[in-house]
Amino acid sequence: MIHFVGAGSGAPDLITVRGQKFLREADVVIYAGSLVNPELLKETKPGCEILNSAYMTLDEVIRAMEKAEREGKMTVRLHTGDPAIYGAIREQMDRLDEKKIAYDVCPGVSSFCGAASSLHAELTLPGVSQSVIITRMAGRTGVPERESFRSLADHHATMAVFLSTGLLSQMEKELAEAGYESDTPAVIIYKATWPEEKIVRCTVSTLAKSAEENGIKKTAMIFIGDVFGTREANGYEESRLYAPDFSTEFRKGTDI
Missing domain, CATH: 3.40.1010.10 (Tetrapyrrole methylase, N-terminal domain)
Structure with missing residues (x-):
């Protein structure tokens, strides 16, 4: 076997x-x-x-x-x-x-899950993003045209980008073309959950500069999206599941 x-x-x-x-x-x-x-x-x-x-x-x-x-x-x-x-x-x-x-x-714990745990991040926040796009930039191995990074970025969902640390300048360009504000939060996580883990918080316009300044050239996960901003900035909504006025089959809410 x-x-x-x-x-x-x-x-x-x-x-x-x-x-x-x-x-x-x-x-x-x-x-x-x-x-x-x-x-x-x-x-x-x-x-x-x-x-x-x-x-x-x-x-x-x-x-x-x-x-x-x-x-x-x-x-x-x-x-x-x-x-x-x-x-x-x-x-x-x-x-x-x-x-x-x-x-x-x-199965195993994917690096994007390990990276999220290191950040204490929730990748799906009500009112901010309810989808996670797992993708990579086209490099030595191409991607189908219908799944180009630029087209996926149009959704403005949370993005977990693999295998793309050497393509950050191009990533910045394509994110700008997709309408991202320059101060949209981004994170570079080098070797998430390893002893030598390094977390670099930046924006979509400073990805390449931040990686260069921190000597990160490979083995990093790139996260993009408003879920990585502060609550004051993204204004996420708390889950309705635990709201006192929300009823479920397990709990009667005050709406009854």
């Missing part, structure tokens, strides 16, 4: 209980060495074979899985964050389907 496991956002204790169990039982671990916290590898048992996929091609990863299967071994494919988001797992699962090799997926 192959277990695709989300390693979490960085801190080793943010892996799920299930993921930790798989990691402790694994005979072979293939981990995304460019992003996964190596502290997690301390959970593996003596004799576990550990392979760093940062130095491997897709074919080499699949061959390692096939070899483990032939030898009756259990493999953990350890991906950063949650494997469903920019995890490149579909191509691996398709290959395994062709070879009739069984697998499952264990």
Whole structure:
């Protein structure tokens, strides 16, 4: 069996209980060495074979899985964050389907969730934003034209932008074209939940300058939106669910 496991956002204790169990039982671990916290590898048992996929091609990863299967071994494919988001797992699962090799997926804490927790932020605030757009800028790997950063920015929803730290000047330009005020809040979070985490609060017009001043060139989450401003600035509404005059099936409100 192959277990695709989300390693979490960085801190080793943010892996799920299930993921930790798989990691402790694994005979072979293939981990995304460019992003996964190596502290997690301390959970593996003596004799576990550990392979760093940062130095491997897709074919080499699949061959390692096939070899483990032939030898009756259990493999953990350890991906950063949650494997469903920019995890490149579909191509691996398709290959395994062709070879009739069984697998499952264990979710993890995505870096955007870890970053929000570090900020003590709620990404959806009543009256401000009720949607979160998870996306990235087009770089060496393109994006479908219908999902261009510029077109998604038109919604002015909360944005969590992956894999785009080297494209902040272009991001500023496209946000301005989408009608963002220059003082709209933005945050750059370097290695969220890691010991070396760095949080830089700025605006949509100072993203590139702020990253440069703080020496941040990669491995950062970019957040954009009014939810990151003060209550005085964004004027969010409190949840109706807990309002005294709001009735639910569990509680009678004063509106009855």
